[in-house]
Amino acid sequence: KNKARLLIHCPDQPGIVSAVSEFLYQQGANIIESNQYTTDPAGGEFFMRLVFEAEQLPAIKEELEKNFQAIAQSFQMDWRLSYVYQIKRMAIFVSKELHCLRELLWEWQSGDLIADIPLVISNHEDAREIVESLGIPFYHIPANKDIRKQVEAKQLELLKEFDIDVIVLARYMQILTPDFVAANRNKIINIHHSFLPAFVGANPYERAYQRGVKLIGATSHFVTDELDEGPIIEQDISRVDHRDNSQAMKKIGQSIERSVLARAVKWQLEDRIIVHQNKTIVF
Amino acid sequence: KNKARLLIHCPDQPGIVSAVSEFLYQQGANIIESNQYTTDPAGGEFFMRLVFEAEQLPAIKEELEKNFQAIAQSFQMDWRLSYVYQIKRMAIFVSKELHCLRELLWEWQSGDLIADIPLVISNHEDAREIVESLGIPFYHIPANKDIRKQVEAKQLELLKEFDIDVIVLARYMQILTPDFVAANRNKIINIHHSFLPAFVGANPYERAYQRGVKLIGATSHFVTDELDEGPIIEQDISRVDHRDNSQAMKKIGQSIERSVLARAVKWQLEDRIIVHQNKTIVF
């Protein structure tokens, strides 16, 4: 395809939209979608996502990027250009609960998640059958606190070997080290089974039941060094009542986890997310 | 204030965003918000809403509009410029049920609906007290099918006298004639107490109860000649179950009607709505 997505972040000032759209017009590109957000028109931060189409895009790609440098510099832009024809490569990490993995594979099969999935990594064998039945290589890497370093070394090697762009923790119940996180900044999407910041940490459904909440939820977020404190991408909730014990909450919650994680991954694959100061702008 | 909103509709083609943003930049205007939508990048319809800020806007307004003509013509634009400092003038029509009127007045009092309300018109006396207690003139114009023409003549006169921009039918239970509608095209916002197109016409809650639906809803839309067939602006629903008879549905529904109408009116006052082929684009 001849489509690309341009993500921009810079200090706000007059003339940004004009300069960028003029540039794209000069390059023969047609803007299809455009979203912008500014934290404050006077002295704030400016964010924009543009989708454009240009004939022979793969051929003119390099020149386009080179030419854009001048504009980018004059406005002090952080920017990123993604080409729709360059399919993103996604690795999925999973443990024993497979509902999130299944949802992702399903959406992938039906063409709703546009990505290559070169591998699935798990610390258990439970997911092997479903993964391999779809022709995806499955790597069983047992893990626990004591061997974390070795485990992550193997994982990082695989991620590198397969040139992975997005890592999805589809209920992977292991904590990652700061080194692993640092090596994959804003690349790791986790699903936490509570509406954060409520019930950070272990056993959120049990604790939700103990607290007697009337809503339970799920949160997908980028992983940072602080457990469950990374930038939130998407959240949703479902109603529960006094008849729902923690087991029932878990069942209800699984359905929310599935859809919340699938939405977050989809947005990441479509380059809709910009991280800024531990928050996300989702265009 | 120095803010204005520019709404554009034209055939899609490359260069629109560039031309418009370049123009605004030349005029010293800073784009604060921008939304666009195209039905099809190749040969479709293009829609855009821009909010911009310019110093001394009231002073340069006329020249700005004149200068924009050239661009507008070259792209065959339908366009509209609204100035935030020109507060819109809103008339509310109501009958005996006051919940929607109350919600609007409440939002208006608390500053969430930015409008002048020079008058409320009703075919009953029920709303007089609440309206006059806020210092708003109240006009009681009895109405029924047989005197529709005379009634509307009086109403049109008042609308003209008070220079009204937006007419809100806040549960005004009279049908308007094609003449009245034609004189106020895309200016009249109605609230219908069902999720259209279900239950067009009278007694939607009673019919919802008879049909045994598990959801009831409300729809705000622009009024056209076809009853309840105008462009939908906003809809919402609430759950009901077998214990809710039509009376209970009515109570539950009133809360949806209030919020759905208030949102639609707010969007209209903020120039967020473009009507196209019996649908709305809401930016």
Next chain:
Amino acid sequence: KNKARLLIHCPDQPGIVSAVSEFLYQQGANIIESNQYTTDPAGGEFFMRLVFEAEQLPAIKEELEKNFQAIAQSFQMDWRLSYVYQIKRMAIFVSKELHCLRELLWEWQSGDLIADIPLVISNHEDAREIVESLGIPFYHIPANKDIRKQVEAKQLELLKEFDIDVIVLARYMQILTPDFVAANRNKIINIHHSFLPAFVGANPYERAYQRGVKLIGATSHFVTDELDEGPIIEQDISRVDHRDNSQAMKKIGQSIERSVLARAVKWQLEDRIIVHQNKTIVF
């Protein structure tokens, strides 16, 4: 297990709850759940669902039923006793779109839908692989308007052979004859891809798009002779906006269809639904 569910429907009058609960107590049964609803305490219809537990239930089942006859007669009850240990037998009909089938099979695999699934019937081959991979017999019975009678004869034979209690139309796009429906009264659950009564019939997403609705939905209902007019079991909706064309609505809608149908089927398997005058009471 020693659990059973008792569904009752009779004219309302004082003493029903007392008589039934006294009876169960005498039989050594402990009431675990109880729900009741009356359309009108004075001269209305009374509905109740009780879940009870009794030791050695399979052994005392027949006597229990015989003894209950006296009470049932004195209150003119319609009633039904289901035993949790008698797993219901469910047939799934499907065409080419598999998302609803998949959801049901998934919930079934994970133990959320307690049923036996002795067969899946389809007029296409698309579902064969997924169905047979789970060890469920798959019957391909091509169908069209002209051979409806012969097709249904085969289907009815299979339903009889496999002693089917519940028929789920998981996006089976054929219309059933009155004879087929009559032979399976209140046994056939369909999923319609709109929030009924809006968009009865074909192509609801296309028509929803044309109408410009801001919500789309799905409805599960029992099948009757009137197309899409049977008793509604469950409905849900999702927001859409002007950017969603009918294709996008279809994608969004599939997720609603999945969950709405799965809930309806679950409730039917748990004997939670009583049909009364083309409506459902869902306890």
Next chain:
Amino acid sequence: KNKARLLIHCPDQPGIVSAVSEFLYQQGANIIESNQYTTDPAGGEFFMRLVFEAEQLPAIKEELEKNFQAIAQSFQMDWRLSYVYQIKRMAIFVSKELHCLRELLWEWQSGDLIADIPLVISNHEDAREIVESLGIPFYHIPANKDIRKQVEAKQLELLKEFDIDVIVLARYMQILTPDFVAANRNKIINIHHSFLPAFVGANPYERAYQRGVKLIGATSHFVTDELDEGPIIEQDISRVDHRDNSQAMKKIGQSIERSVLARAVKWQLEDRIIVHQNKTIVF
């Protein structure tokens, strides 16, 4: 009216429903609604709410209660009988933000909240006009940390003088002392402007904005000594996105606060809530 509501809590064991319904039948009462819940059929806690109708209820009230004692004792019941003709008496506490007060008064005026409101208490003058315009006495009692004891002494005196059953903190921004709470156990309903347990304490919208959540919410709960830790009655949420700053969240949140508090108060007035171990059972 001849209606009453019976709330029961006792250890679960066979025969409770039978004994209670048999008793009511003997007394000539007709059960209109019935809900029950058990934490565990074997050795758990049993909860029930019954609504019944009996002729001449005010006249037979005392004997009914006396006769019920025997059953209550044999099953070790906590129980409460409320008579619909004895309208509950509700005091509202408010500070400067009036949206929750307004919603309650509105629902009260339109007959949706059945209660007497003998007084509104505030530490500010803002609410005086709206309260007195409805003929409700308004008490201005300035409050701050240093004079908490004296303030509460005055408040308790008023509550006693007016024989108050329900105290609603409709955004009353003062912390109550353990003595005040102890004197009104399970009688004080608060609205907190977050989905608890997220954002306990001050400035929840500001903190929600800082954390970058995609949902904001409100929680109504009974007040206990632990700040924002009391039994949750009702919660709801609304979506926000990156464009919503804390001010926008506050506006959106006010609408949730209004409906969540109104529902909780309604349920309390209808005797639908049983508190058990810092949780609520809401029938």
